[in-house]
Amino acid sequence: MENQPEIIQKALGFAEQGKEIALEWLTSPAAWSQFGLLVVAFIAALLLTRRASPIISKWLTPPEEQTHFIARSRRFLLQFLPLLMPLLAYVFTGIGEGIVRSIFETGAVIAFGKRVFMFLAVRILVKDILNDGFLKLLGRYVALPLAAVYAVGLMEPLIAYLNSLKFTLGNITISLMALIRGAVAGGILFWLGRWSNDQSASYLKSQDQMRPATRELAIKASEIAIFGVAFLLLMNIMGINLSTLAVLGGAIGVGLGFGLQKIASNFISGIILLLEGQATVGDYVELDGGEAGTIVKMTSRATILETFDGRWIVVPNEDFITTRVVNYSDAGSANRYEAPFSVSYDTDINKLPEIIETAVGKLDFVLQEPDGPDCELRGFGDSGIDFAVEFWVEGIDDGQNKFTPKVLFAIWNALKENNIEIPYPHRVVEFKGTPPQATS
Structure with a gap:
């Protein structure tokens, strides 16, 4: 023994102590009574779990259609149901430990069993309940080893040793135990x-x-x-x-x-945007840089725009404060658009506005307030007379709604029904001198 390394000597010393404790437990009536209480506590916990689990499960399982806070909380608690048996065994064993200590003034065996039940609870938690990758990793390499050390009764010496390992960072002194405790508590918190x-x-x-x-x-x-x-x-x-x-x-x-000036600027700009409410989720906006889309998310650093073709544009919050922003749908306000078209010079244009306004006004998405469809003469073109009909809609003509194409279809049908010609380019060619002769 004296020639062996120190770590082997300590291990052999612990083994010798374990041997002595085991022999003492095997020959002690108090130890056998504690073993009996452990068995009784385990059987009682097992029977009670089998009776109580269906009742608790039924009470904690909400209807599938419920998604409110209480329903989500019940589903969250339901996943911890596998811990019921080891925790009940732990509680019953604790009661038995109090009884044994009052009679025999010792309870090492039943205290060991109680710690084993706690180890089983931690193992179930890590293996079957935790789904988060970080928490599962933390449980596997921190919580489970600590639970095993606690089960064999070496937690206090280990804590004392870890508390003795300290290091200093500036004016902060921290121990290795504090770091481990912080990692476990931090992960859970x-x-x-x-x-x-x-x-x-x-x-x-x-x-x-x-x-x-x-x-x-x-x-x-x-x-x-x-x-x-x-x-x-x-x-x-x-x-x-x-x-x-x-x-x-x-x-x-x-x-x-x-x-971190830009990060701080974007963070403060995001708070200003939320406080003022000039642009918020659901609004269709267009920035000076040409970015346009519906705001689908506002984070602390940037605002996410979704275009009508499904692309996401990440715009720094600062751009909404320092540049010009056009908001087409603030608070769901109506928007005005226009659809241009032309007619032939042979058309009686005095009748045209009434025809077009009536046709466009029949469309279900065209509003009559704040103003109905308005057909206006815009000019005299090379091939025809230019008109445009203005109309109001509740929404954005962003490619998803396509209001203007539907209005143009209505204009086309109205012109065809009234035998109004839509012009196409005409060119007059003049020849000076003898015109060219076709040759065969």
Whole structure:
């Protein structure tokens, strides 16, 4: 033993202690009574789980058509149902431990069994419940090993050892245990934060009585609040005094001032857009640079436009503040368009406006308010007389609705029904001298 490496000597020492503990348990009446209580606790938890699981599952399963917050919360809780059996066994074992300690003044065996049930709960959580890739990785390589160490009763020595490993970053001193605790707690907190943010965003988007800009602003505010609280809780769990982050905050401020000007500008521009509501989700806009489309999403950095052919254009929020923006659909307002056409010089143009306005006015999408169809004479062209009919619609002629082509079809049919000729180019050719003769 003396010639072996230190780590092997410690391992052999732990093995010897384990052997002594096992022999003591096998020859002790108190140990056998604790084994019996463990079996009873396990059987009681198993029977109760079989009786209670269908009832709990039925209560937590909402109808498929329900999508509100309470229904989503019930579905979220339902996925933790496999933890019922090990947690019940843990609780029953804890009760049995209290009874044994009051009688025999010892409870090492039943305490070990209780820790094993907790290990089983963590294993089920990591293997069957967690779907998020980061959380699954965290559970596999952090939570499960820690649960195994806790099960064999070495958690306190391990915590003491990890707390002794410290390093300093500026005026912040942090231990390895704090980092591990922060990684585990941070993963859980930000997973819950992301889930809470998704639920709150879904709830706010369903509030149709709120203006779109107000909804987007509320979504951004709730996101900042949720993750801000998660960050503060994480700092508290890791044991970091927030006052020590003053230097780090100053460094971040300098970085924003020099290297992240555009990001900061776009972030502030996004907040201004949401507060003013001049352009919001659902509006059809056109920028000075030629970008045009329907706003489908507004993020903290950019606004997403979708063109009528399905392409997405990412426009920095700053462009909406510093350049001219044409909003065709602010608050769902009506828009005016015109459809040009020409008729022959043989046409009685005094009758034409009434014919065209009547035909266009029959289209179901053409509005009579603020003004009905208006046919106007625009000029005298080389081949015909130029007209245009102006009309109002509720929407955008963006390629999806195609209002103008339908109006042109109506004009064509109206002209044909009234035997009005649509001109085509005519050219008169004059020859000076003898015209050319055709040769055979």
